[in-house]
Amino acid sequence: xxxxxxxxxxxxxxxxxxxxxxxxxxxxxxxxxxxxxxxxxxxxxxxxxxxxxxxxxxxxxxxxxxxxxxxxxxxxxxxxxxxxxxxxxxxxxxxxxxxxxxxxxxxxxxxx
Amino acid sequence: xxxxxxxxxxxxxxxxxxxxxxxxxxxxxxxxxxxxxxxxxxxxxxxxxxxxxxxxxxxxxxxxxxxxxxxxxxxxxxxxxxxxxxxxxxxxxxxxxxxxxxxxxxxxxx
Numbered sequence: 001x002x003x004x005x006x007x008x009x010x011x012x013x014x015x016x017x018x019x020x021x022x023x024x025x026x027x028x029x030x031x032x033x034x035x036x037x038x039x040x041x042x043x044x045x046x047x048x049x050x051x052x053x054x055x056x057x058x059x060x061x062x063x064x065x066x067x068x069x070x071x072x073x074x075x076x077x078x079x080x081x082x083x084x085x086x087x088x089x090x091x092x093x094x095x096x097x098x099x100x101x102x103x104x105x106x107x108x109x110x111x112x
Numbered sequence: 113x114x115x116x117x118x119x120x121x122x123x124x125x126x127x128x129x130x131x132x133x134x135x136x137x138x139x140x141x142x143x144x145x146x147x148x149x150x151x152x153x154x155x156x157x158x159x160x161x162x163x164x165x166x167x168x169x170x171x172x173x174x175x176x177x178x179x180x181x182x183x184x185x186x187x188x189x190x191x192x193x194x195x196x197x198x199x200x201x202x203x204x205x206x207x208x209x210x211x212x213x214x215x216x217x218x219x220x221x222x
Contacts, residue, residue, distance in 0.1 A: 033210075041149075043198065043212040056209070090155060098143060098202045103155040 003027050006091050006104040013081055014112055020077045021107045023091030031055075031097045032074035034066060035090040037106070043090070049074050050097050081111045115139050118199050118213040125220050131186040133216045135199030138180060142204025146173050146184050149196040149215070158184070158197075189220045 004025045013019055025032065033056075034046040047066040048056035054066070063079045078085060091104040116137045125131050135144065146158040159166050159173040161182065166173050170189075175182040186193055196215040203209035 040214075041196065042214055043200075045210045045212075048210075088153065092155075098204060100157045100160045101145070102157065103147075106153050106155075 004091060004093055004102050004104040006089075006107050008107060009105060010108050010110075012110045012112065015081055015083060017081050018077070018079045019081060019109070020075055021089055021091075021109070022073070022075045023104055024073050025091075025093040025102070025104075026072065027093055027095075027102060028071075029093040029095050029102070030071060031094045031099070032068065032071075033092040033094075033101065034074065034076050035092065037088040037090060039087070047074075047076075048097065055097060078109075081109075083111050085109060086111045114214075115211050116199060116201055116213045118197075118216050120216060121214065122217045123219070125189050125218070127190060127220055127222050129189050129220075131189050131193075131218065131220075133184045133197050133199075133218070135182045135184070135213055136180060137182075137199075137201055139201070139203065139211075141201045143202040144175055144182050145200040145202070146182075147198040147200060149198060151195065155198075186218075191220045191222050194219050 007022045031050045033048045049068045052068045065077045068074045088106045092101040094101045119134045143162045148156045161175040170187045172185040198215045199213040201211045
């Protein structure tokens with residue numbers, strides 16, 4: 001019954017690897033988001049998709065690529081992982097852009 | 113200067129106290145969000161405001177668009193209210209931008 005789910009919850013990997021984080025929402029929402037929360041707990045938006053179309057792409061390295069196969073899914077693929085990518089990544093969804101958001105539980109990524 | 117500033121950064125209160133957390137911003141917005149992040153890390157949306165006041169249980173959020181200021185109030189605080197409270201701005205319009213405050217860490221002691 002989880003509204004917004006993310007997998008995996010924890011991800012530990014070596015520098016240089018490629019990894020993906022998956023996000024699914026069963027709320028029927030049109031808009032999905034990816035956020036990064038750094039070690040100082042500061043949240044920053046990375047991407048937003050509305051009806052499978054990219055509408056926000058903040059200044060994120062192009063090693064990060066979002067993919068939305070359908071409205072219910074927004075996956076985040078990261079190439080050539082670096083130490084600075086270590087953070088908690090949150091997925092969220094909202095009925096439409098700018099509306100109240102429902103957050104996933106977060107994925108803690110640790111790059112060694 | 114940051115576009116969104118929260119105060120205080122840290123707040124310790126005794127159970128039962130009335131708590132106020134403030135958020136000031138310097139840009140035009142379409143809406144303002146208050147979020148709560150629990151010690152375990154989960155984030156919950158508390159309010160989305162574009163004007164006036166909203167109330168949910170012991171939580172009240174107000175916004176003054178002219179003064180570019182919002183407050184989150186907690187009445188009869190309880191230790192389970194201990195969390196980080198985050199203010200976030202929707203720029204709206206064509207920019208589709210979301211900006212987050214640095215959060216207020218609240219600890220309510222029994």
